[in-house]
Amino acid sequence: MEKITVELTKNPKQKPVGDLPFGKIFTDHMFVMEYEAGKGWFNPRIVPYGPFSMDPAGVVLHYGQEIFEGLKAYRSPNGEIRLFRPEQNYMRMNKSCERLSIPLLDVDFCVEATKQLVELDKDWVPSTPDSSLYIRPFIFANDVGLGVHAAKNYIFCIILAPSGPYYPEGLDPVKIMIEDEDVRAVRGGMGYAKTGGNYAASLRAGERALEKGYSQVLWLDGVERKYIEEVGAMNVFFKINGVIVTPVLQGSILDGITRKSCIQLLRHWGYTVEERLLSVDELMGAAADGTLEEAFGSGTAAVISPIGVLAYGDQVCQINNGDIGEVSQKLYDGLTAIQWGKAEDPFGWSVKVCD
Numbered sequence: 001m002e003k004i005t006v007e008l009t010k011n012p013k014q015k016p017v018g019d020l021p022f023g024k025i026f027t028d029h030m031f032v033m034e035y036e037a038g039k040g041w042f043n044p045r046i047v048p049y050g051p052f053s054m055d056p057a058g059v060v061l062h063y064g065q066e067i068f069e070g071l072k073a074y075r076s077p078n079g080e081i082r083l084f085r086p087e088q089n090y091m092r093m094n095k096s097c098e099r100l101s102i103p104l105l106d107v108d109f110c111v112e113a114t115k116q117l118v119e120l121d122k123d124w125v126p127s128t129p130d131s132s133l134y135i136r137p138f139i140f141a142n143d144v145g146l147g148v149h150a151a152k153n154y155i156f157c158i159i160l161a162p163s164g165p166y167y168p169e170g171l172d173p174v175k176i177m178i179e180d181e182d183v184r185a186v187r188g189g190m191g192y193a194k195t196g197g198n199y200a201a202s203l204r205a206g207e208r209a210l211e212k213g214y215s216q217v218l219w220l221d222g223v224e225r226k227y228i229e230e231v232g233a234m235n236v237f238f239k240i241n242g243v244i245v246t247p248v249l250q251g252s253i254l255d256g257i258t259r260k261s262c263i264q265l266l267r268h269w270g271y272t273v274e275e276r277l278l279s280v281d282e283l284m285g286a287a288a289d290g291t292l293e294e295a296f297g298s299g300t301a302a303v304i305s306p307i308g309v310l311a312y313g314d315q316v317c318q319i320n321n322g323d324i325g326e327v328s329q330k331l332y333d334g335l336t337a338i339q340w341g342k343a344e345d346p347f348g349w350s351v352k353v354c355d
Contacts, residue, residue: 001041001044001106002042002043002044003142003319004031004044004045004046004112004113004116005044005045006045006046006116006120007046007047008029008048008255009028009029009048009049009095010048011048012028013027013028013164015123015124016162019164020126020128020131020162020163020164021163021164022134022161022163022165022294022301023134023136023161023163024161024163024164024166025161025162025163026049026123026159026160026161027049027121027133027159027161027162028048028049028124028126028162029046029048029049029117029121030046030047030048030050030117030121030157030158030159030160031044031045031046031113031114031116031117031156031157031158032044032047032051032155032156033045033113033155033156034153034154034155034156035103035141035153035154035155035156036152036153037118037152037153038085040103040107040225041103042275044109044113046116046117046120047079048329049159051109051230052155053188055144056180057144057145057146058141058142058143059141059143059144059146059151060140060141060142060151061271062146063141063148063255063289064196064197065100065101065102065140065141065150065151066091066100066138066139066140066141066195067096067097067100067102067138067139067158067192067194067195067198067321068136068137068138068139068195069089069090069093069096069135069136069137069138069194069236069254069281070089070093070115070134070135070136070194070301071084071085071089071134071135071137071257071300072084072087072091072132072133072135072300072339073118073125073132073133073136073160073353074125074132074133074339074340074341075125075126075127075132075340076340076341076342077340077341078341078344078352079354079355080101080121080285080341080350080355081118081119081133081343081350081353081354082339082340082351082352082353082354083111083114083115083118083124083135083351083352083353084257084338084348084349084350084351085257085261085349086110086111086114086115086338086351087107087108087111087259088257089137089257090107090110090111090137091103091107092125092255092257093110093137093139093192093194094107094121094254094317095193096194096195097139097242098189098194099190099192099193100193100194100195100352101150102139102141102150102154103154105156105248106344109224111294111351112306113158114137114158115351115353115354117158117160118133118135118160118307118353118354119354121133121160121283122353122354124160124162125136125162126162126163126164127282128164130164131162131163131164132162132163132339133160133161133163134160134161134162134163134301135158135159135160136158136159136160137156137157137158138156138158138159139154139155139156139157139329140155141154142154142155143155144214147263149163151188151351153297155174155278156172156183157279157344158321163280165302166233166299166301166302166305167215167302167305167318168253170250170301171298171304171305171306171324171328171332172214172306172308172324173306173307173308173319173320173322173323174216174297174305174306174307174308175213175214175215175307175308175309175310175311176214176215176216176218176231176295176297176309176310176311177209177212177214177216177217177218177219177311177312178204178217178220178228178310178311178312178313179205179217179218179219179220180220180312180313181202181205182201182202182204182205183219183220183222183225184201184202184205184222184229184232185198185201185219185222185229185252185253186252187221187222187223187250187251187252187253189222189251189252190251190253191251192249192251192252192253192254193251194254199232202217202219202232205217206277214232214309216231216232216233216297217231217232218230218231218236218310219231219232220280221330221345222252222253224330226279226280226281227247227277227279227280228247228252228278228279228280228283229252229253230247230253231297232304233299233301233302234256234297234298234305235247235253235254235256235258235259235297235298235299235304236295236296236297236298236307237262237295237296237297237298237327238278238283238286238294238295239291239292239293239295239325240283240286240291240292240328241286241291241292241293242272242293243272243273243274244266244271244272244273244327245273245274245276245278246259246263246273246274246275246279247275247276247278248275256298256300257300258298258299258300258303258304258335259299261296261335262298262304262331262335263275264347265334265335266327266331268346269330269334271327280312283310284310284312284315284317287310287315287317287318287319288315288317292317292319292324293319293320294306294319294320294325294326294327294328295307295310295319295325296325296327296328296331298322298331303332303335303336303339304331304335306324306325306328306329308319308320308322308323309322332338338350
């Protein structure tokens, strides 16, 4: 791969102060490279942040061939800037590439490009509590012309956004509605890929949930409409009779980096974790008889999001009296301590970028 060239901005932006919104403010620079069939990925560069010129007949606008990832950079108490398991994100990005017929990436090169970009814009990495530098790598088809086929040209880009908590309520338990009408994904489809179509498919149900006072939708499987899958922006866990249960990966839900980190941490701490099919009837039965002790979502953006209320049809169940559960709090504290460099990292997850 070619050496990464750097063009510095001539118009630095004013850095934000105070509370940060999530994903609304962007740093001075971005990483870009192109792909051309027969040539491969080429011209890797860091340039001033700015718009792309898009042809109205660009195939991504008509056929949706695009993917993305999400990870974060953290400022530790001693000023070091760290990434959390970045190679896992680019390995997963390649799985999305494969599913959407996009050329694969060199994982090590992408990690290095991310580190160089973050180091250049290191002054944008916030130090306020619960804040971080959100990193958004993405690829989109860059052919021009109508016709359904895999493109021959692509653009890969990484942008950075200093961000506060994903949910304005922070770690306060959220209200989740189980969706029983729309379907987001099915096995054999694109459910495991991070592509915009999956998220677009969730919007209608999400809007209905918001109108009813719920933060997000919890999806059921698309075939039998009976098994729990994932929340719109998170994988999901339940503590039932002392056992941590999370839906098994079957190709229709995202293989979350935070999810696998939670499972590893929980087992390291001695908890029993089951990855299995969990029916909505079993879940709501456990909520009704009190054996559902705790529920929470996991994801890069929110880290851990406790679930305080779960609704399914006419059933509305409060979980753990609407309070943050012991496991939710322990996981949040444990993961963020590793991510921010406040605790020992026994797994080698934290990757230093610079001081």
